[in-house]
Amino acid sequence: MEEDTVKLISAEGFEFVIDKKAAMVSQTIRNMFTSPGNFSETRLGEVTFPEISTPILEKICQYFYWHLQFARCAIPCILSPICQRLRPQTFMFICIYSSRENLCLSFYFRKESEFHIEPEITLELMMAANYLHT
Amino acid sequence: MEEGGLVRRCIEAAAESAKSVEKWRRQRRTLERLPTQLADALFRLLHHRRLLYPSLLEIFQYCLEEVDFHGENCIDAEWMAYLGGFRYLRALNLAGCRGINNSVLWSITGMVSLKDLDISRCSKITDAGIEHILSISNLERLCISETRVTSKGIIRLSSLVNLRSLDLGGLPVTDQAIDSLKVLVQLEYLDLWGSEITNEGSLLFTRFPRLAHLNIAWTEVNCLPNLPSLIHLNMSNCSIHSIFQGHGPVKPSLSELLVHGATFADVDQAFSYLNIDHLSVLDLSSSAISDFNFLVRMRSLERLDLSSSLMTDYLITPVASTAFKLRDLNLSNTKITTQSMCILAGKVPNLEKLSLSESMIDDTSLQYLTLMPSLRTIDLSKTGIQGCTYAEGDRLAKIWSLPVLQNLDSLEILNLEGTRVRDDSLHPLGLLKGLKHLYLKSDFLSDVSFHTMSSLPDLRVLGFQGAVLTNNGLLSFRPPERLQVLDLRGCWLLSKDGISSFCGAFPQIKVKHESVQMLHLDQSQKLGSSKLKPDLTQCEPLGGHHFTDERIKYSREELMELTSSPPSDVLAGSLSLLPVALKKADDRPEA
Numbered sequence: 001m002e003e004d005t006v007k008l009i010s011a012e013g014f015e016f017v018i019d020k021k022a023a024m025v026s027q028t029i030r031n032m033f034t035s036p037g038n039f040s041e042t043r044l045g046e047v048t049f050p051e052i053s054t055p056i057l058e059k060i061c062q063y064f065y066w067h068l069q070f071a072r073c074a075i076p077c078i079l080s081p082i083c084q085r086l087r088p089q090t091f092m093f094i095c096i097y098s099s100r101e102n103l104c105l106s107f108y109f110r111k112e113s114e115f116h117i118e119p120e121i122t123l124e125l126m127m128a129a130n131y132l133h134t
Numbered sequence: 135m136e137e138g139g140l141v142r143r144c145i146e147a148a149a150e151s152a153k154s155v156e157k158w159r160r161q162r163r164t165l166e167r168l169p170t171q172l173a174d175a176l177f178r179l180l181h182h183r184r185l186l187y188p189s190l191l192e193i194f195q196y197c198l199e200e201v202d203f204h205g206e207n208c209i210d211a212e213w214m215a216y217l218g219g220f221r222y223l224r225a226l227n228l229a230g231c232r233g234i235n236n237s238v239l240w241s242i243t244g245m246v247s248l249k250d251l252d253i254s255r256c257s258k259i260t261d262a263g264i265e266h267i268l269s270i271s272n273l274e275r276l277c278i279s280e281t282r283v284t285s286k287g288i289i290r291l292s293s294l295v296n297l298r299s300l301d302l303g304g305l306p307v308t309d310q311a312i313d314s315l316k317v318l319v320q321l322e323y324l325d326l327w328g329s330e331i332t333n334e335g336s337l338l339f340t341r342f343p344r345l346a347h348l349n350i351a352w353t354e355v356n357c358l359p360n361l362p363s364l365i366h367l368n369m370s371n372c373s374i375h376s377i378f379q380g381h382g383p384v385k386p387s388l389s390e391l392l393v394h395g396a397t398f399a400d401v402d403q404a405f406s407y408l409n410i411d412h413l414s415v416l417d418l419s420s421s422a423i424s425d426f427n428f429l430v431r432m433r434s435l436e437r438l439d440l441s442s443s444l445m446t447d448y449l450i451t452p453v454a455s456t457a458f459k460l461r462d463l464n465l466s467n468t469k470i471t472t473q474s475m476c477i478l479a480g481k482v483p484n485l486e487k488l489s490l491s492e493s494m495i496d497d498t499s500l501q502y503l504t505l506m507p508s509l510r511t512i513d514l515s516k517t518g519i520q521g522c523t524y525a526e527g528d529r530l531a532k533i534w535s536l537p538v539l540q541n542l543d544s545l546e547i548l549n550l551e552g553t554r555v556r557d558d559s560l561h562p563l564g565l566l567k568g569l570k571h572l573y574l575k576s577d578f579l580s581d582v583s584f585h586t587m588s589s590l591p592d593l594r595v596l597g598f599q600g601a602v603l604t605n606n607g608l609l610s611f612r613p614p615e616r617l618q619v620l621d622l623r624g625c626w627l628l629s630k631d632g633i634s635s636f637c638g639a640f641p642q643i644k645v646k647h648e649s650v651q652m653l654h655l656d657q658s659q660k661l662g663s664s665k666l667k668p669d670l671t672q673c674e675p676l677g678g679h680h681f682t683d684e685r686i687k688y689s690r691e692e693l694m695e696l697t698s699s700p701p702s703d704v705l706a707g708s709l710s711l712l713p714v715a716l717k718k719a720d721d722r723p724e725a
Contacts (some may be wrong), residue, residue, distance in 0.1 A: 063140050101201040115140075119154035123165065126144035130172055134140045 005111040006033070007046035015046075027133030052128045059117075059125055060132065066115050067134075101108035149179040151476070159190060166196045173197035191216035201374035204229040204252070215240040225250035230279065236263035243269045252277040254301065261287035261507055268293055279303035279325065287315045303349070309335035316341040327351040327368070340380075351392075360407075362386050364533065370394040370417075378407045392416035394439075397421070404427050410434075419464070426452045437462040443490070448474040455482045466491040466513070468692070472499040479505035489513040491549070497523045499537035504541040515573070516552040521559020537562040551597070553573035557582045563571065564589040572595035575624070581607030581708065588612045599626035606634030613640055621646040 006023045008016045024030045032041050041047050049057065117125060148158060152375045161667060165173065165459055171195055180186050181203075181636070190214065203209050210233040212356040217223070218241035226248060226682075228234050231640045233257035242248065252271065253259055254277045264287040267276070273294050288311045297318050307329035316322075321342045327349050334353045339345060347364055351370035358369070367388055369377070378386060387409055392428050394417050398404050405428045414431050424444050429435075429452040445453075445468040445635035451645050454477050457463070461484055471494045479502040486508050496518045503509060525531040536559060539545060545566060550571050560583040563572070567588050576581075579601040587596055593614045603625040609632060613620070620643050623630060630649040637645055688696070 005588055042230055049231070065140065115143060117144055119147060119150070119157035121163070122144045122148035122154070122162065123158050123168070126148070126176075127168060129140035129144060130169060 005045070007044075008057060008061065009048040010052055010054040011050050012054050014054045014057070016057060016061050018061050018064065022061070022068055025064045025067050025134055026060075027093060029132065049128075051131070053124070056121060056124050056128050058120065060128060060134070063118060063129075064132065142297075145172070145176050145179055147434075148186060149183055152185055155180070155185050155190070159193065163192065164195050165193050168197045170197055170199055174200065177201075188216050192219070195219050196221050200225040203231060204226040205231070209233050211238045212239070213237045218242050218245070220245075220247075222247050224248065227252045227255065228256065230255045232258075234258065236260060236266070239263050239266040241462045242266070245270050246272060249273060253281065254279040254634060256281055259283060261290070262286075270294075271295055273301040275323075277301035281303065281305070285311045291315065292317050294318070295320070297321060301325040302329065303312070303327045304329075305362040306330050309338070311695050312338045319343060319347060325349045326353065329353055329406060330357060333357055351394075360386065364388055366390040368392040369396055371396060373397045373399070375399050376404055376407060378409075380407075385409035387412040389413065392417040393421060395416075395420040395675060398423060401425060410558040414459075421525045425437040425449070429453055429456050433459070434458050435460055439464040440468060441466040443468060443542060445470060447471055447477070450474045450477055454478050457482045458484070460485055462487040464489040465493055468493050471495060472502070475499040475502035476501070482506050484508055486544075487511040491515040493517060495519075495575050497521065500535045502536050504538050507542070508544060509542050510544045511547040512539075513549040514553060515549045515575075519550065519553040519555060521553075534559060534562050536560070537565060540565050547571040549573040551599070555579075561586055563587075566590065568592060571595040573621075574601070575599040578602070584611060585610075588614060590614055591616070593617055595619040595621075597621040603628060605629055608632055608636050610637075611636075617643050619646070620642045625646055 005017050006018045006020050006029070008018065008023070008029075010016070020033070024033075029047060032039065032047060052060070137348040141574045147152060152554075154626075175376070177186075177194055179352045180190070194416065195293075198220060201217065201220075201223065202225075203213075207649055209212065209231045211230060214234075217226070218631070223245065224247055226242070227250075231254045234253060234256040238260070242251075247518055248270050249272055251267065251273060252275075253263075256301075257280070257498055259278065261283055263281075264283060267273070268290060274296050276291070276294070276297060276299070282408070283305055285306055285308045287308055288305065291297070291300070292314050295317060299318050300315075300318070300321060300323065303325045304327065308666045309331055312326075312331060312335045316338060319342065322344050324339075324342070324345060324347070328351070330353075331350065332354050333356055335356065336350070337359050344363055345361055347366040348361070348364060349368040350358075351368050351372065351455075351534075353372060355369070355372055356375040356381060358377050360378045361595055362384040365388065367377070367575070370392055371394065379389075385407070389412050389415060391408075392415070395584065398421070401423050402425075410432045412434055414434050414436040416432070416435060416437070418637055419441040421437045421443055422608070426445070426449050429438075433456060435456055438453065438457075438460060438668055440453070441464045445465060446544060447470055450470065453463075457478065458481070459612060460482055463482070463485060466489045470490075473497060483506075485506045488506070488509060488511070489585075492515070493514045494517075495514075497520055500519075503512065519535075521536050522532040522534050525533060536555075545568055548563075548569060548571070552575055555574070555576060557580055560574075560576075560579070563569075567590065568590050572587065572590070573595075574597055579598070581602075581604060584598055584601070584603055585605055587593065587598075588611065591614055594616055596617060596619070600623075603622065604627050608622075608628060617640075621645055622633070625647065627648060628649070633645060633647055633649055637643070637650075
């Protein structure tokens, strides 16, 4: 599975290794990896962001995974009418389903649970997200 | 893939409450590196949520280009002092801000980046304020309509040579003032409605070679000289003798002409100098014209407004002959009948919007409307439409007239307010599947027709005013999926509880009702600690009248007693015969 990951490097030199699918949430990163040409990013599988600090980059990686969980998956949408009748607090439930030959264990949050952003980081996160086109 | 999802969430989180603003506000003094569109989105959201205060403006000093504070009465010297520090401010809108006076304008003197300034309706601005504006040398658009500037101040405006657009509406501009403004050769837009210019002044308009848009409504001008570059002309409420009479090889290719309420000495002569090949918008409403033959030559008309004019069935033939390209026709408040629709049918293949409100049409006109294939918007309010016609010879056999509208594939907006339709005649409306906006207002509609509206899949806006709609009827209503706005003003049987439970069940629908405005007023007062106070005059119930449900005053037993009492005109003479409940009426607390 190592080929399916990319490395994002922050201004301080911290390296975040995440799934390629998660990184593709950002339009900028997706363009970097899908454009033709022999770029060093594509070869080495790593991108440096000298202007994005470590806590911000960490939050962005969290957003990538959150986005993958809720913005595209169809199954939470089917289950959401059931979710709406249950308690209003955020909870996690485990859903087991089989898809062809695999038996997958997936974690789903309730559809209402929003991606929480602390007010202190909103400005920097906004600028980084704008740069990354997410 | 959600475009810009995280950006949007960040802006939302930053503008969530006054506390969140406090948390990030102290991090840095100014935001130099914030891109303009992000700064703009954040600023607008903060403004919308009333979270702005003067010192917060300092943060946006280097990243905002446009500031729109129109209508905000709290803008004063403190706000303007911070706005004066904006480095890249290009457009500033302070229209209708009552706190703006001459000294406050000092803060923006010498602002090199400012190109667009709007201080209309700021009644404290006088000639002294103009002195400050003169130092903003790059100004291209200036609106000072309805301020207290006089002719002397306007003459001083001639030093702003970069002006392209000048709005001097409602100011006492004299011919002499226009003469001194002749150096503004870049002027493209000039608005002089309600000023004191006369025919001599209008001759001076030829000095502006690029003038494209001219408004001289409500002035004494009778004759307009030849202005080759003119595209839009507004001479409403003038008495017109001639337009564009004069020398010049090129006749202006006027595209829009608005002469609402104007009087003509001789219509044909007035229009004879006009090059009408390009005329696409013509507004003749409220004019006293009795002969419309001059319309025959106008082949490019797209919008024609004849409301409140003297149009009748006998005068409509010229309209029919030019109407090939017509897209918007307004015949409201005229004396036209079905015969006009018969004349127009088939001649208006491109007609999209038709307004027949307050005219004398009836249900027989509806079948002619089906011969206008592109119709999207139909306004039939306040007409004699009943929704049914009667078979010849047999007054009891009803034929429903609204189903014929099914043949109009593009029909999206239908207005039947104030007509005589009833529940049974509205039933066929459920067949109009493409309908997006439907407006109904009648004292006789009830739950039955309300529930018919569930079957309209595309409905976005539903107006159902003044009807006999019960709480049960509202709560058992299944709204169409895409419904966004539900206007229930005047439905007097609905209670605050019924409406709030409906709003709770369907939060995406905006409900308009007298009790809903009271709910919003309560909520906004709870958030009242914000610095920009909402303008409370906007929260008054629309229509201005309060209604009380008189039944609340009486208990059930008293109401039963009242039903069996004789009518009040019999009792008027003898107060002793009044039922006990009515005698006590003055002691009751107001509902």
